[in-house]
Amino acid sequence: MQDLSRRYFMQGAAATALAAPFIGSAATRDKTSPGKKLGVALCGLGKLSTDQIAPALQKTQHCRLAGIVTGSSGKVDEWRKKYSLPARSVYTYDTMHRMADNDDIDIVYVVTPNALHLKHTVAAAKAGKHVFCEKPLEISVDRCKQMIDACKAADRMLGVAYRCRFEPHHIECIRIAREQELGPVRIIEAGFGIDVGAADQWRVKRALSGGGALMDVGIYALQATRYLTGEEPVLVSATETKTDPVKFAEVDETVTWTAQFPGGAIAYCTASFKVHGIKNFRATADRGWFELDPAYYYGGIKGVRSDGKPLSFPQVDMFAAELDDFARCVIEKRPTSVPGEEGMQDVKIMTAIYESIRTGRAVRV
Numbered sequence: 527m528q529d530l531s532r533r534y535f536m537q538g539a540a541a542t543a544l545a546a547p548f549i550g551s552a553a554t555r556d557k558t559s560p561g562k563k564l565g566v567a568l569c570g571l572g573k574l575s576t577d578q579i580a581p582a583l584q585k586t587q588h589c590r591l592a593g594i595v596t597g598s599s600g601k602v603d604e605w606r607k608k609y610s611l612p613a614r615s616v617y618t619y620d621t622m623h624r625m626a627d628n629d630d631i632d633i634v635y636v637v638t639p640n641a642l643h644l645k646h647t648v649a650a651a652k653a654g655k656h657v658f659c660e661k662p663l664e665i666s667v668d669r670c671k672q673m674i675d676a677c678k679a680a681d682r683m684l685g686v687a688y689r690c691r692f693e694p695h696h697i698e699c700i701r702i703a704r705e706q707e708l709g710p711v712r713i714i715e716a717g718f719g720i721d722v723g724a725a726d727q728w729r730v731k732r733a734l735s736g737g738g739a740l741m742d743v744g745i746y747a748l749q750a751t752r753y754l755t756g757e758e759p760v761l762v763s764a765t766e767t768k769t770d771p772v773k774f775a776e777v778d779e780t781v782t783w784t785a786q787f788p789g790g791a792i793a794y795c796t797a798s799f800k801v802h803g804i805k806n807f808r809a810t811a812d813r814g815w816f817e818l819d820p821a822y823y824y825g826g827i828k829g830v831r832s833d834g835k836p837l838s839f840p841q842v843d844m845f846a847a848e849l850d851d852f853a854r855c856v857i858e859k860r861p862t863s864v865p866g867e868e869g870m871q872d873v874k875i876m877t878a879i880y881e882s883i884r885t886g887r888a889v890r891v
């Protein structure tokens with residue numbers, strides 16, 4: 527799986543990976559050595575960190591949970607006890623610069639609301655830590671650029687937590703598409719819809735989320751269209767529908783968009799905070815189709831091919847897989863296949879999709 531992962535994702539991210547930060551002279555700062563597990567500090571102890579990432583860290587080969595950054599003092603005792611964390615490895619968002627003195631921490635995994643990723647990434651990079659950041663990378667291209675620049679200036683790596691990129695069914699679909707096993711892919715249908723829940727959460731507040739369904743779940747469908755084609759969309763056309771203008775006053779509720787790719791493929795995609803249950807992609811090529819449904823859940827990924835051949839692999843913990851890959855990149859001093867530039871590209875395309883919604887016109891990316 528690792529070979530496939532490298533082969534196909536490196537192709538897809540070739541342009542950006544070339545620009546990705548290699549670990550240069552400051553590598554001497556790294557306390558990495560073969561066999562040593564890298565210390566990961568979780569920044570933001572919300573639902574994802576608690577339910578997925580911290581447990582996944584226990585399953586990794588190359589990482590260990592070594593610290594926490596939280597604004598909630600009430601969470602500290604429980605986390606310290608559960609994960610045997612020393613007091614000196616507990617930080618607040620305002621004290622995380624002090625990590626510079628803490629050799630137990632190699633990587634900061636930023637898991638806060640989208641519009642805080644910049645602040646927390648810059649603080650971590652300045653403290654000399656590599657940064658792995660949740661999706662979307664940030665809420666504007668300019669803010670993504672600032673994150674990339676901060677990590678470059680500190681000679682640290684920046685990776686985006688695109689977990690599906692390390693999942694075997696997705697990797698196989700990329701192979702089928704790129705090797706044109708069923709002929710060239712012509713049409714991709716992709717969508718992710720959830721019922722987002724409470725109206726008082728940051729996901730529906732523009733200042734913290736940057737956008738609604740598209741930024742939160744549509745990004746998975748967007749990523750799929752890009753990694754299946756290995757191309758960048760050149761033209762997007764989008765529309766939004768809002769059935770609850772109170773709850774979704776600040777962000778998009780349901781968005782559909784089409785995207786044209788230079789090789790001739792066309793994608794039609796959906797993102798929704800209202801309609802639960804859409805979670806798939808299907809790629810149709812000249813001699814058949816292949817699909818994943820569910821494609822984007824934490825587990826239970828299922829694949830089908832039109833020719834009846836199996837598209838089935840063991841389920842993996844995607845968070846453990848992506849963290850191990852990032853740690854290996856740090857240890858082996860090679861670029862990640864999911865660099866900051868890859869996250870910035872998605873934000874650029876989502877910005878174009880929002881512009882299309884606003885103007886009612888197709889937008890060149």
Ligand code: NAD
Binds near residue numbers: 573574575662687734
């Ligand atoms: P959450 O609301 O459960 O947790 C957010 C954490 O940030 C909380 O601990 C909260 O206390 C903290 N926080 C710090 N400052 C805050 C502020 N000003 N306002 C609100 N919270 C603040 O959210 P989550 O679901 O854990 O999402 C966190 C990040 O992870 C987001 O970027 C999200 O897009 C991403 N995410 C990714 C996946 C995935 O599958 N990769 C899944 C869910 C969320």
